Amino acid sequence: MKPLKLLVSPLNEHEALEAVAGGADIIDVKNPKEGSLGANFPWVIKRIRQITPPNIEVSCTLGDLPNLPGSASIAAFGAASLGVNYVKASLFGLKNSQEAIFMMENVVRAVKECDPTIKVVAAGFADAQRVGSVDPFSVPEIASASGCSLAMLDTAVKDGKTLLDFLSPKQLKEFIVDTHSYGLEVALAGSLKAEQLPVLCALEPEIIGVRGAACVDGDRVEGHITKQRVHELVQILKNCSRPCRAAVS
Numbered sequence: 483m484k485p486l487k488l489l490v491s492p493l494n495e496h497e498a499l500e501a502v503a504g505g506a507d508i509i510d511v512k513n514p515k516e517g518s519l520g521a522n523f524p525w526v527i528k529r530i531r532q533i534t535p536p537n538i539e540v541s542c543t544l545g546d547l548p549n550l551p552g553s554a555s556i557a558a559f560g561a562a563s564l565g566v567n568y569v570k571a572s573l574f575g576l577k578n579s580q581e582a583i584f585m586m587e588n589v590v591r592a593v594k595e596c597d598p599t600i601k602v603v604a605a606g607f608a609d610a611q612r613v614g615s616v617d618p619f620s621v622p623e624i625a626s627a628s629g630c631s632l633a634m635l636d637t638a639v640k641d642g643k644t645l646l647d648f649l650s651p652k653q654l655k656e657f658i659v660d661t662h663s664y665g666l667e668v669a670l671a672g673s674l675k676a677e678q679l680p681v682l683c684a685l686e687p688e689i690i691g692v693r694g695a696a697c698v699d700g701d702r703v704e705g706h707i708t709k710q711r712v713h714e715l716v717q718i719l720k721n722c723s724r725p726c727r728a729a730v731s
Contacts, residue, residue: 570603671691674691
């Protein structure tokens with residue numbers, strides 16, 4: 483069984499250093515002001531990779547993507563040139579599996595032509611019905627068919643509701659088992675609270691992602707990540723029944 487990674491999502495260099503100091507495994511650069519998987523600027527991503535220790539992985543997001551495969555692939559190629567370990571593409575504007583597979587095939591191709599070692603993440607949404615996005619239970623098949631390494635679930639609308647408000651632990655376990663059947667890894671996120679981490683840990687995903695839970699007052703937009711908050715999340719995962727490590731998103 484692989485150790486669990488906690489992924490934390492900083493907005494800037496200062497937050498990235500706080501996440502590192504708190505014990506994060508994955509520094510996931512995003513811009514919460516632009517949405518659930520809002521994209522940050524390339525120079526910010528590049529700089530955060532430079533200041534993050536080599537043993538700590540860095541990921542970045544491409545934004546809440548519309549169904550524009552060409553634009554997505556150009557963005558993916560640019561992101562892959564910044565030295566990251568993961569490129570995350572959301573399925574926000576995709577209505578069905580056919581559209582999603584075509585776009586993600588092109589995202590994967592763009593990333594791999596730049597650096598074949600980078601892992602591509604297909605991110606769907608537990609609350610997909612609220613934004614008209616692709617069914618979350620189709621994400622494992624989409625990820626596998628398009629050549630991704632991970633299938634992820636997040637929440638599209640950030641209004642205080644969490645991943646577990648839309649999918650039960652039983653449903654999430656089904657998602658995880660399905661994803662693992664394709665030989666892929668799983669990442670779970672979605673306005674998660676500290677007290678929910680043990681529940682998700684027991685389901686055996688590879689990555690749990692947070693931002694708000696690592697921020698002052700739990701505010702993902704106006705708050706800022708602190709090493710104390712990250713350290714608290716790390717300790718929660720260490721107390722889980724399975725071997726755990728920490729990563730911040």
